[in-house]
Amino acid sequence: xxxxxxxxxxxxxxxxxxxxxxxxxxxxxxxxxxxxxxxxxxxxxxxxxxxxxxxxxxxxxxxxxxxxxxxxxxxxxxxxxxxxxxxxxxxxxxxxxxxxxxxxxxxxxxxxxxxxxxxxxxxxxxxxxxxxxxxxxxxxxxxxxxxxxxxxxxxxxxxxxxxxxxxxxxxxxxxxxxxxxxxxxxxxxxxxxxxxxxxxxxxxxxxxxxxxxxxxxxxxxxxxxxxxxxxxxxxxxxxxxxxxxxxxxxxxxxxxxxxxxxxxxxxxxxxxxxxxxxxxxxxxxxxxxxxxxxxxxxxxxxxxxxxxxxxxxxxxxxxxxxxxxxxxxxxxxxxxxxxxxxxxxxxxxxxxxxxxxxxxxxxxxxxx
Numbered sequence: 001x002x003x004x005x006x007x008x009x010x011x012x013x014x015x016x017x018x019x020x021x022x023x024x025x026x027x028x029x030x031x032x033x034x035x036x037x038x039x040x041x042x043x044x045x046x047x048x049x050x051x052x053x054x055x056x057x058x059x060x061x062x063x064x065x066x067x068x069x070x071x072x073x074x075x076x077x078x079x080x081x082x083x084x085x086x087x088x089x090x091x092x093x094x095x096x097x098x099x100x101x102x103x104x105x106x107x108x109x110x111x112x113x114x115x116x117x118x119x120x121x122x123x124x125x126x127x128x129x130x131x132x133x134x135x136x137x138x139x140x141x142x143x144x145x146x147x148x149x150x151x152x153x154x155x156x157x158x159x160x161x162x163x164x165x166x167x168x169x170x171x172x173x174x175x176x177x178x179x180x181x182x183x184x185x186x187x188x189x190x191x192x193x194x195x196x197x198x199x200x201x202x203x204x205x206x207x208x209x210x211x212x213x214x215x216x217x218x219x220x221x222x223x224x225x226x227x228x229x230x231x232x233x234x235x236x237x238x239x240x241x242x243x244x245x246x247x248x249x250x251x252x253x254x255x256x257x258x259x260x261x262x263x264x265x266x267x268x269x270x271x272x273x274x275x276x277x278x279x280x281x282x283x284x285x286x287x288x289x290x291x292x293x294x295x296x297x298x299x300x301x302x303x304x305x306x307x308x309x310x311x312x313x314x315x316x317x318x319x320x321x322x323x324x325x326x327x328x329x330x331x332x333x334x335x336x337x338x339x340x341x342x343x344x345x346x347x348x349x350x351x352x353x354x355x356x357x358x359x360x361x362x363x364x365x366x367x368x
Contacts, residue, residue, distance in 0.1 A: 002320060004049045004311055005263035007042070008277055008367075010034065010059025011066035012269050017088055019124045021113070021158060023060055026190035026284040033066050038271040038302050043075055045307030056084040058367065059268060060281060064091040070099040077104030086111065086156060086368045090127050092135035094142075101143050101151065109154035109183070109368040110136050115169035123163065136177040153179045156368050160187040160197035185366040188359060189286040200364050201288070217242045255326040257361050265311070272298035273310045275319060277367055278360060279353060287357055290336045294343050297353040319353075328356035 012033040015024065046052050055076040057063040063085050066072070073083045084107040085100075100108070110132060114120030120129040136153060143150040155174060157167065170182055189195045211217030218236060220243065223229060236243070259266070259276035267273055268280045279297040286292065299319075300310035310316060329348050331340045336357070339346055346354040359365045 002317075003051045003263045004265060005052060006054045006056060006265075007046075007052065008056045008058050008259075008264060008266040009039070009042070009072075010061060010266070010268045010280060011057055011063045011069055011072065013059065013061040013281070014065050015062040015088075016065060016091060017062070017124055017126055021123060021160070021187055021190070021194065023190050023281070023283050027281060029281055032269050034267075034269045034271070036068055036071075039068075039072055040075070041302050042267060042271075042307060043079060045302075046079065046081070048308040049311075052081065054082045054084060056086070056368075058084075058086040059266070059277065061269070062091070063087055064089075064096065070096075070103040073100065073103035073105050082106045084368070085109065088124065088127060089132040089135050092132070092139060094138060097135070097139040097142055098146075100139070101146050105151055106149075107152040107154065108136065108139060109156050110177070111156045111158070112170065112173060113158050113160075114163045115166040115173055119163050119166050123158075133173055133177055140178045152181075153177055154181040154183060154368060155179045156183045156185065158185055158187050159199055160194075161199065162197060164199060183366060183368050186359070186364045188365055190283060192286060192291070195286050195289060198288075200359075211242055215242050255328075255361060256363075257323045257326070257355065257358070258366070259360070260320050260323040267302065268298075271302035272296075273300050273302065273307070274298045275316070275323070275353075276360070278358065287332060287336075287359065290340065292341060292343070292357060295352070322350070323355060326355070326361065328354055331356035332359070332362060 012031075013029065014031050014033070015022070018024070057069065057072070063069055064087050076083050083103075083105050085105065086109045089110040112120065112129070112132070113123045114129065117129050121127060139151065140153050155170060155177075157170060159167065167184070173179070174182060186200050187194065187197050189198065223233070225233065257276065265273055265275065266277045266280050272280070274280045274297055278294065282296045283294055284291060285294060299313055299316040327348060328350060329346050331346065337347065340357055343354050343357070344352045346356050355361055360367075
């Protein structure tokens with residue numbers, strides 16, 4: 001049996017904001033919070049997975065809205081699990097910060113999509129960059145004062161045309177909140193008007209792994225990006241070149257699922273167990289100017305099945321094997337066909353769910 005190492009949990013799919021880039025702009029799903037018995041059954045079920053290391057409270061809602069979030073963290077902490085949160089941090093009051101620290105939280109990642117008030121608040125109307133940075137800075141300050149191992153702070157930045165110029169100025173915010181990492185990801189347009197915001201139109205699109213006289217392989221080393229190197233390197237990167245970085249072809253890096261690959265599952269608020277965060281819900285999105293309907297996929301629900309039974313289910317095991325082999329067509333590169341309008345089947349005769357258009361597997365999108 002392959003190992004289960006990380007569990008993404010969606011405490012709720014509700015949110016206190018209505019952000020420009022949010023998936024809620026393209027779905028019609030029921031809202032709710034994870035019931036305590038469902039969460040308790042999940043944690044109890046991890047006794048069958050002694051190698052499990054991490055609980056990440058994320059999903060597609062704001063975790064701080066769940067009234068029992070500190071208790072959820074505390075229970076996971078008592079079982080020896082590392083705990084992480086990804087949040088917009090607007091609800092991170094001093095009282096809640098103390099509760100999270102006392103519960104044993106290990107990591108807090110805050111979503112910051114702009115380093116100036118105008119840019120940030122245009123993307124996240126109703127929020128305040130000044131307020132969230134103050135909230136997270138206070139969390140870190142309290143954590144240092146109350147614990148030996150302070151909470152690790154991080155920033156998640158969704159890059160798009162309207163905010164990419166703010167990226168260098170994140171360093172100032174990172175210093176203020178004592179962030180140990182800045183995770184940069186791209187935008188997935190959930191509405192047609194956001195298609196012009198993407199920054200990944202011009203990347204290398206070849207799946208070749210060896211060169212030929214008509215299409216030589218560029219093998220690039222570690223190299224500094226300076227005034228001297230930036231222009232020529234950018235020229236190469238923007239062309240349809242056959243590239244390898246440190247002898248690793250892009251095709252080897254563009255077919256790796258960051259969810260199945262690390263042995264994770266995603267559990268939505270209702271207890272449905274999915275193979276990844278992108279398959280927890282159904283929604284519309286746009287991939288290189290193509291509208292695509294993503295249908296949710298789960299292999300069982302914790303209200304009526306044990307975690308081990310779901311993990312070892314033949315259908316789920318077979319799907320994980322298929323994803324690790326990643327024998328899917330390169331839908332993102334070929335421009336798509338009618339089969340690429342959904343994730344139900346593909347031209348390699350794979351059945352639902354298919355992953356050839358997955359931007360997470362292509363390295364374009366990332367989750368904390």
